[in-house]
Amino acid sequence: MNITCVGAAGTVTGSNYLVEAEGVRILIDCGMFQGSRQLEERNYLAFPYDPKTVTHLILTHAHIDHSGLIPKLVRDGFSGEILSTSATADLCEIMLADSAHIQEMESEWRNRKKKRAGRHRLIYPLYTKENAAAAMAYFTPVDYGMDRVLSSKVRVRFNDAGHILGSAIVELWIKEGDREVKVVFSGDLGSTNQPIIKDPTPIPDADVVFIESTYGDRLHKSKESTYEELKAVIRAAHADRGNVIIPAFAVERTQEVLYILNALRQKDEIPPMALYVDSPLAISATEIFLQHPECFDKETLEKLRTGNHPLEYPGMRFTPTREESIKLNEITHGAIIIAASGMGHAGRIKHHLRYNLWRPEAHVVFVGYQAQGTTGRLIVDGARRVKIFGEQVAVNAKVHTIGGFSAHADRDGLLKWLDHFDPKPAAVVIIHGEARSASAFAGHVRDRLGLDSIVPAMGELIDLDVAMGRFAQKGAVVPPLAFHEELDRVWEALDDILTRVGDIEDLEDPVSQKSLTPRLHIVNEKLAGIRQELAQAEAGSA
Ligand SMILES: [Zn+2]
Numbered sequence: 143m144n145i146t147c148v149g150a151a152g153t154v155t156g157s158n159y160l161v162e163a164e165g166v167r168i169l170i171d172c173g174m175f176q177g178s179r180q181l182e183e184r185n186y187l188a189f190p191y192d193p194k195t196v197t198h199l200i201l202t203h204a205h206i207d208h209s210g211l212i213p214k215l216v217r218d219g220f221s222g223e224i225l226s227t228s229a230t231a232d233l234c235e236i237m238l239a240d241s242a243h244i245q246e247m248e249s250e251w252r253n254r255k256k257k258r259a260g261r262h263r264l265i266y267p268l269y270t271k272e273n274a275a276a277a278m279a280y281f282t283p284v285d286y287g288m289d290r291v292l293s294s295k296v297r298v299r300f301n302d303a304g305h306i307l308g309s310a311i312v313e314l315w316i317k318e319g320d321r322e323v324k325v326v327f328s329g330d331l332g333s334t335n336q337p338i339i340k341d342p343t344p345i346p347d348a349d350v351v352f353i354e355s356t357y358g359d360r361l362h363k364s365k366e367s368t369y370e371e372l373k374a375v376i377r378a379a380h381a382d383r384g385n386v387i388i389p390a391f392a393v394e395r396t397q398e399v400l401y402i403l404n405a406l407r408q409k410d411e412i413p414p415m416a417l418y419v420d421s422p423l424a425i426s427a428t429e430i431f432l433q434h435p436e437c438f439d440k441e442t443l444e445k446l447r448t449g450n451h452p453l454e455y456p457g458m459r460f461t462p463t464r465e466e467s468i469k470l471n472e473i474t475h476g477a478i479i480i481a482a483s484g485m486g487h488a489g490r491i492k493h494h495l496r497y498n499l500w501r502p503e504a505h506v507v508f509v510g511y512q513a514q515g516t517t518g519r520l521i522v523d524g525a526r527r528v529k530i531f532g533e534q535v536a537v538n539a540k541v542h543t544i545g546g547f548s549a550h551a552d553r554d555g556l557l558k559w560l561d562h563f564d565p566k567p568a569a570v571v572i573i574h575g576e577a578r579s580a581s582a583f584a585g586h587v588r589d590r591l592g593l594d595s596i597v598p599a600m601g602e603l604i605d606l607d608v609a610m611g612r613f614a615q616k617g618a619v620v621p622p623l624a625f626h627e628e629l630d631r632v633w634e635a636l637d638d639i640l641t642r643v644g645d646i647e648d649l650e651d652p653v654s655q656k657s658l659t660p661r662l663h664i665v666n667e668k669l670a671g672i673r674q675e676l677a678q679a680e681a682g683s684a
């Protein structure tokens with residue numbers, strides 16, 4: 143039985159794992175790569191498996207880095223079942239449509255630029271709104287805690303992961319011959335005491351556990367001190383007569399921030415500033431939250447029962463239309479603006495950063511993970527100016543990172559969840575973390591829990607028999623045939639880049655423009671060398 147880590151290995155985004163056993167081909171997640179341009183290019187490559195041959199897609203939650211390539215999967219021939227909780231399916235409906243909209247807008251914007259520059263080779267969106275809508279027909283909702291039989295050999299169960307509304311930990315039982323192997327995918331694990339939703343479910347047993355490691359090398363501040371920090375920022379911005387700009391994921395983070403701002407305002411702990419939620423997606427997501435009380439924790443249910451709406455800040459304004467959103471650019475002080483994306487590299491937040499980052503009286507508050515290569519990450523890392531819509535914008539605003547909002551368990555939260563397995567799993571596979579975080583977490587898993595783990599590379603195939611220590615310690619690498627195919631794809635991509643390199647007008651930096659062509663030639667030569675070596679090695683062994 144093999145599991146290939148197609149994405150979210152050595153990196154956080156692009157979750158996609160292919161499970162292959164006797165007669166089954168199941169995907170866990172089908173996420174989009176997000177972050178650097180290099181990483182995002184991967185979204186355009188063909189899937190390294192034939193979507194037509196995949197029987198089921200098990201979706202852990204609605205975040206785009208887990209669900210974002212589903213429309214492409216369906217367009218490319220997948221016609222099996224997509225299993226998820228019903229909250230996840232509802233969220234996917236709005237999030238995939240939104241993602242398609244972003245893809246279409248981006249390609250339109252680039253094409254307009256190309257036309258103005260007199261270039262005629264246009265680019266196509268990764269997928270369209272029609273593709274996203276078509277994918278929804280394949281969703282089948284599954285309740286938490288119920289066994290769902292996929293075939294005579296496979297059954298699956300979803301458990302609350304406490305990460306976002308509808309998020310799940312997946313238990314998967316697969317029969318091979320006369321034995322049954324149980325694999326658990328943590329999905330993204332939530333932190334405890336997250337408002338609105340429940341805590342992650344402890345799972346008692348597994349043969350193999352795939353665990354995320356986004357914050358495998360860090361501890362979060364407590365929720366209490368996190369809310370104190372937010373309170374201090376709002377008060378400071380009020381005193382500075384500036385705006386507060388909060389880039390936030392439309393789903394979960396926006397609702398959590400609303401929940402806290404509402405609580406602080408009710409206790410009169412923050413001054414009355416105008417609050418704008420400038421995200422059509424966040425507005426729809428908030429409605430979906432209210433349709434899924436089965437996902438709420440006791441505290442939230444109690445608030446609702448007593449008529450205290452936990453997501454309503456007094457005087458809060460939603461700005462769904464483009465015109466309303468543009469109007470916000472005129473506000474120079476006294477407003478709290480929450481907009482997506484959470485990493486500042488897409489969506490309406492780009493406008494708010496452009497209009498506020500250069501103002502010394504403004505405060506920008508990052509309340510979520512900032513992936514490498516995003517505008518948010520550059521600002522957090524101390525860039526003095528950033529490029530937004532092709533324009534340099536100085537970073538004069540006060541920048542705050544409030545880490546404790548995370549919807550992810552921190553190092554100790556992950557270890558605690560892993561420690562619930564009794565007996566201990568035969569193998570632990572550490573995924574969904576940047577290389578440094580994943581390997582640091584592997585060290586903690588060994589030192590604190592006495593468990594060996596595998597930190598797979600992107601594309602690595604893990605033979606579960608090997609992983610469970612039946613034959614050896616370490617997972618096998620991608621077999622030569624798959625490697626050849628992979629190489630061919632890289633080869634094709636490079637060829638394409640080389641023929642198009644004269645066409646690239648998006649690289650504003652003339653130095654990198656000039657150095658690009660010779661560099662690509664070097665890569666090409668190196669690949670030719672590898673290919674030759676491989677061919678020789680194969681000829682030698684035949
Ligand atoms: Zn997530």
Ligand SMILES: [Zn+2]
Nearest residue numbers: 205207208330
């Ligand atoms: Zn994730």
